Amino acid sequence: xxxxxxxxxxxxxxxxxxxxxxxxQQKEAEKAAKKAEKQAKLAAEQQEADEDDFxxxxxxICPMVQSQQKLDxxxxxxxxxxxxxxxxxxxxxxxxxxxxxxxxxxxxxLRHQQFTVQALLAVGDRASKQMVKFAANLTKESIxxxxxxxxxxxxxxxxxxxxxxxxxxxxxxxxxxxxxxxxLQLEDAVRPEGEGDEEGxxxxxxxxxxxxxxxxxxxxxxxxxxxxxxxxCQLFRDTLINKGFVEIQTPKIISVFRAEDSNxxxxxxxxxxxxxxxxxxxxxxxxxxxxxxxMVQIFKGLRDRFQTEIQMVNKQYPSEPFKFLxxxxxxxxxxxxxxxxxxxxxxxxxxxxxxxxEKLLGRLVKDKYDTDxxxxxxxxxxxxxxxxxxxxxxxxxxxxxxxxxxxxxxxSGAQRVHDAQLLTERAMHHGIDLEKIKxxxxxxxxxxxxxxxxxxxxxxxxxxxxxxxxVRQTSMFPRDPKRLTP
Amino acid sequence: xxxxxxxxxxxxxxxxxxxxxxxxQQKEAEKAAKKAEKQAKLAAEQQEADEDDFxxxxxxICPMVQSQQKLDxxxxxxxxxxxxxxxxxxxxxxxxxxxxxxxxxxxxxLRHQQFTVQALLAVGDRASKQMVKFAANLTKESIxxxxxxxxxxxxxxxxxxxxxxxxxxxxxxxxxxxxxxxxLQLEDAVRPEGEGDEEGxxxxxxxxxxxxxxxxxxxxxxxxxxxxxxxxCQLFRDTLINKGFVEIQTPKIISVFRAEDSNxxxxxxxxxxxxxxxxxxxxxxxxxxxxxxxMVQIFKGLRDRFQTEIQMVNKQYPSEPFKFLxxxxxxxxxxxxxxxxxxxxxxxxxxxxxxxxEKLLGRLVKDKYDTDxxxxxxxxxxxxxxxxxxxxxxxxxxxxxxxxxxxxxxxSGAQRVHDAQLLTERAMHHGIDLEKIKxxxxxxxxxxxxxxxxxxxxxxxxxxxxxxxxVRQTSMFPRDPKRLTP
Numbered sequence: 028x029x030x031x032x033x034x035x036x037x038x039x040x041x042x043x044x045x046x047x048x049x050x051x052q053q054k055e056a057e058k059a060a061k062k063a064e065k066q067a068k069l070a071a072e073q074q075e076a077d078e079d080d081f082x083x084x085x086x087x088i089c090p091m092v093q094s095q096q097k098l099d100x101x102x103x104x105x106x107x108x109x110x111x112x113x114x115x116x117x118x119x120x121x122x123x124x125x126x127x128x129x130x131x132x133x134x135x136x137l138r139h140q141q142f143t144v145q146a147l148l149a150v151g152d153r154a155s156k157q158m159v160k161f162a163a164n165l166t167k168e169s170i171x172x173x174x175x176x177x178x179x180x181x182x183x184x185x186x187x188x189x190x191x192x193x194x195x196x197x198x199x200x201x202x203x204x205x206x207x208x209x210x211l212q213l214e215d216a217v218r219p220e221g222e223g224d225e226e227g228x229x230x231x232x233x234x235x236x237x238x239x240x241x242x243x244x245x246x247x248x249x250x251x252x253x254x255x256x257x258x259x260c261q262l263f264r265d266t267l268i269n270k271g272f273v274e275i276q277t278p279k280i281i282s283v284f285r286a287e288d289s290n291x292x293x294x295x296x297x298x299x300x301x302x303x304x305x306x307x308x309x310x311x312x313x314x315x316x317x318x319x320x321x322m323v324q325i326f327k328g329l330r331d332r333f334q335t336e337i338q339m340v341n342k343q344y345p346s347e348p349f350k351f352l353x354x355x356x357x358x359x360x361x362x363x364x365x366x367x368x369x370x371x372x373x374x375x376x377x378x379x380x381x382x383x384x385e386k387l388l389g390r391l392v393k394d395k396y397d398t399d400x401x402x403x404x405x406x407x408x409x410x411x412x413x414x415x416x417x418x419x420x421x422x423x424x425x426x427x428x429x430x431x432x433x434x435x436x437x438x439s440g441a442q443r444v445h446d447a448q449l450l451t452e453r454a455m456h457h458g459i460d461l462e463k464i465k466x467x468x469x470x471x472x473x474x475x476x477x478x479x480x481x482x483x484x485x486x487x488x489x490x491x492x493x494x495x496x497x498v499r500q501t502s503m504f505p506r507d508p509k510r511l512t513p
Numbered sequence: 514x515x516x517x518x519x520x521x522x523x524x525x526x527x528x529x530x531x532x533x534x535x536x537x538q539q540k541e542a543e544k545a546a547k548k549a550e551k552q553a554k555l556a557a558e559q560q561e562a563d564e565d566d567f568x569x570x571x572x573x574i575c576p577m578v579q580s581q582q583k584l585d586x587x588x589x590x591x592x593x594x595x596x597x598x599x600x601x602x603x604x605x606x607x608x609x610x611x612x613x614x615x616x617x618x619x620x621x622x623l624r625h626q627q628f629t630v631q632a633l634l635a636v637g638d639r640a641s642k643q644m645v646k647f648a649a650n651l652t653k654e655s656i657x658x659x660x661x662x663x664x665x666x667x668x669x670x671x672x673x674x675x676x677x678x679x680x681x682x683x684x685x686x687x688x689x690x691x692x693x694x695x696x697l698q699l700e701d702a703v704r705p706e707g708e709g710d711e712e713g714x715x716x717x718x719x720x721x722x723x724x725x726x727x728x729x730x731x732x733x734x735x736x737x738x739x740x741x742x743x744x745x746c747q748l749f750r751d752t753l754i755n756k757g758f759v760e761i762q763t764p765k766i767i768s769v770f771r772a773e774d775s776n777x778x779x780x781x782x783x784x785x786x787x788x789x790x791x792x793x794x795x796x797x798x799x800x801x802x803x804x805x806x807x808m809v810q811i812f813k814g815l816r817d818r819f820q821t822e823i824q825m826v827n828k829q830y831p832s833e834p835f836k837f838l839x840x841x842x843x844x845x846x847x848x849x850x851x852x853x854x855x856x857x858x859x860x861x862x863x864x865x866x867x868x869x870x871e872k873l874l875g876r877l878v879k880d881k882y883d884t885d886x887x888x889x890x891x892x893x894x895x896x897x898x899x900x901x902x903x904x905x906x907x908x909x910x911x912x913x914x915x916x917x918x919x920x921x922x923x924x925s926g927a928q929r930v931h932d933a934q935l936l937t938e939r940a941m942h943h944g945i946d947l948e949k950i951k952x953x954x955x956x957x958x959x960x961x962x963x964x965x966x967x968x969x970x971x972x973x974x975x976x977x978x979x980x981x982x983x984v985r986q987t988s989m990f991p992r993d994p995k996r997l998t999p
Binding site for chain 1: 533537538541545548577578579580581582583584586588606608652654655656688689690691692695727728739740742743746747750754759760761762763764765766767768782783785794795796797798902903904905906912928931932934935937938941947948951952953955956958959960961962963971988989990991992997998999
């Protein structure tokens with residue numbers, strides 16, 4: 028693409044565009060033109076240099092991969108670079124994680140996903156002075172293909188995931204160039220908060236992270252978080268499918284939305300809900316038992332299969348291992364209120380738990396029962412939605428429950444009213460327009476089994492299992508009242 | 514709940530409610546009152562009858578299951594009622610599927626999920642005249658608990674899924690009553706369309722089905738459809754997790770939505786997308802191969818694990834078994850146009866496929882290659898979105914593809930432009946406001962691997978695998994321009 032092409036396209040569209048957009052486009056075009064100029068200059072320099080460069084065919088910038096050809100060349104993954112591959116000549120595709128030139132040598136750390144390996148270029152038989160200079164000038168985060176010989180190292184390379192080998196590079200080609208100025212540095216983005224202060228080094232604040240989420244997602248911490256979250260989904264579904272559940276997809280476009288306060292560390296405008304609904308025979312505790320067993324299977328699966336990811340996150344955000352009991356601890360709301368009152372909290376018996384009280388309760392429960400996971404059962408009827416089944420023995424309470432991880436709610440659930448008449452009565456009591464929920468009420472008119480369920484907040488489970496402190500860390504592209512992009 | 518209670522609650526809320534809502538509420542209250550009156554009358558009648566009824570404790574209407582008690586009583590599932598259980602005394606919870614009184618006997622067909630069993634009450638030692646009458650008067654779709662002895666039968670019961678046994682009922686209690694007038698009959702809802710016409714019997718039209726989806730979902734056909742759909746999701750994810758993919762959750766709240774014509778048999782306002790994105794090394798066909806292999810794993814899994822469900826759906830909607838090749842057939846767009854032209858279609862080389870031509874092509878491909886699944890590769894650049902990678906060898910074409918099942922598109926995909934500069938140029942060419950897609954373009958500025966992907970329409974895969982003809986059958990609660998409920 029040349030400068031002329033870009034301007035030509037601009038003219039065609041000019042009439043349909045606002046002035047502002049046009050300005051932007053001109054700016055883009057100028058930027059593109061500058062880039063093209065710079066590349067032309069580089070090319071000219073290189074041509075000049077090429078004339079006396081024996082290695083000129085061993086490095087360079089590839090044309091954009093546009094599927095021009097089907098190359099029969101195997102690429103080895105960084106994670107597979109182990110001593111078993113020593114002395115082998117291989118090709119690797121990876122990002123430049125860090126780069127350091129030192130005399131006639133250039134050290135690169137290459138990264139793919141959460142794995143890193145050291146690579147070395149040295150002026151000699153296989154690399155010219157120009158080639159080493161070329162490598163040293165490559166921008167961080169660029170993606171390159173290198174041909175190299177795998178070499179065992181005598182001293183472990185502590186800064187890389189692949190500690191026993193390094194790559195001696197013989198060819199190096201750029202697949203995708205990164206802009207030179209990164210909006211954040213990956214090494215800053217994984218630095219534990221305290222450590223940065225002490226050593227006068229930078230850490231990255233949350234808005235910068237989220238504004239540049241595409242880069243932030245490349246850190247070992249982010250890679251570990253989202254791999255573990257994928258594991259939560261998988262464990263949740265596998266456990267339930269084994270129990271005979273069927274996965275269903277419900278509509279998201281509905282006429283009534285529930286608005287929540289999203290300006291907190293644990294609320295998002297949009298979150299992923301893993302929901303369970305289950306018919307039971309006699310008592311909704313059958314459903315509580317199914318849900319808690321599912322959660323326990325998730326905790327065990329994470330502990331047994333995702334220990335590497337847990338350790339990676341702990342490096343930046345240290346936390347105690349997640350503790351849980353079998354069977355799961357179940358407390359009644361009344362008992363919780365009594366525990367809080369005994370700890371000096373003033374609150375009414377039928378008052379909802381404030382966030383600080385919820386957290387305090389979590390600490391009291393942890394001290395007394397040594398668990399990070401428990402169920403709080405039998406909430407006051409007044410603080411639950413209209414479709415919650417009242418307690419048959421005490422009209423002030425209800426057959427409803429929340430589940431907590433590290434003192435924060437991750438699931439809210441209840442026995443649902445399955446009788447159209449009682450449901451109508453409860454909706455009227457709550458001042459709800461019956462016309463708006465007609466389809467919902469009518470669905471119970473033709474025989475409905477007693478049932479209960481609950482909704483699990485996926486981002487919260489990931490956050491709290493890992494002992495993180497903001498749900499935006501466990502949402503890939505979080506949405507809140509102030510953020511609709513990227 | 515009494516009539517007084519309902520009106521009392523009405524008064525409290527009166528001020529906050531519109532007149533219309535109040536009218537509705539009064540209607541509801543009157544309805545509830547009538548129901549209460551009727552129940553009182555029934556109770557009086559029963560009390561009278563009880564006086565000379567030796568079986569009076571063996572039947573009745575249970576109070577609403579409000580988790581009053583934890584009963585230590587095992588319930589046997591209908592699907593587990595086999596000859597091995599013969600002569601055992603058991604409890605079963607199920608719906609009344611059909612009911613037929615005959616002299617001193619009452620035959621019920623009991624249903625749980627997609628399974629049915631015959632149950633018999635006969636006046637004698639274990640059941641009184643009143644008890645049989647009570648059973649005969651129960652409304653269809655009500656949920657009941659029965660205690661019964663399992664009996665082997667000499668002649669197979671063709672009308673039930675459990676053909677070798679029947680239940681001799683000794684106790685019968687109602688758990689949840691259905692209203693007497695059902696908006697649709699389940700036996701009508703599973704009748705093959707032609708058959709209804711021939712025998713002068715009713716079938717159920719689609720709007721009635723969808724207006725009463727809660728009942729329509731109880732048919733064996735619906736049960737089979739959604740169990741198979743759950744299987745599609747499971748097979749899709751298991752296959753990809755095994756290939757090393759990570760499941761991610763993307764935001765649904767974004768600033769730009771793409772509107773599609775939803776007034777067709779295969780478009781919904783809301784659908785479930787199973788999306789894949791994958792970095793590749795040299796050629797986007799690496800991604801096509803991964804996706805087609807995933808589809809083949811899904812087809813095989815459905816064929817091997819969901820044969821019962823496929824047969825159930827075929828009973829109502831007969832179709833040929835789904836055929837596929839290994840490796841998957843891949844045609845170029847040019848070839849498809851040539852096939853269509855040879856079949857008499859007039860169309861331009863760079864024209865998009867119309868729906869009739871798409872279907873015709875499906876038939877031509879089936880005739881020639883004997884497959885219901887194939888890939889159409891190298892679409893004209895002009896008919897694809899701006900982020901599609903142009904073909905490096907011919908600027909009129911692109912590195913993009915659709916996949917088809919039984920002649921209808923189920924996936925659209927492409928190599929994506931991974932270069933910010935080319936992406937900007939392409940967006941400008943399409944007259945797109947760059948400001949609105951800034952975050953998207955910027956995400957490619959810091960090194961991006963060549964990648965391709967595609968979005969699979971879950972409802973379409975289910976519909977076309979089963980040879981169904983409307984995507985609303987495979988969406989649990991479909992949304993289109995005319996439907997926002999239930």
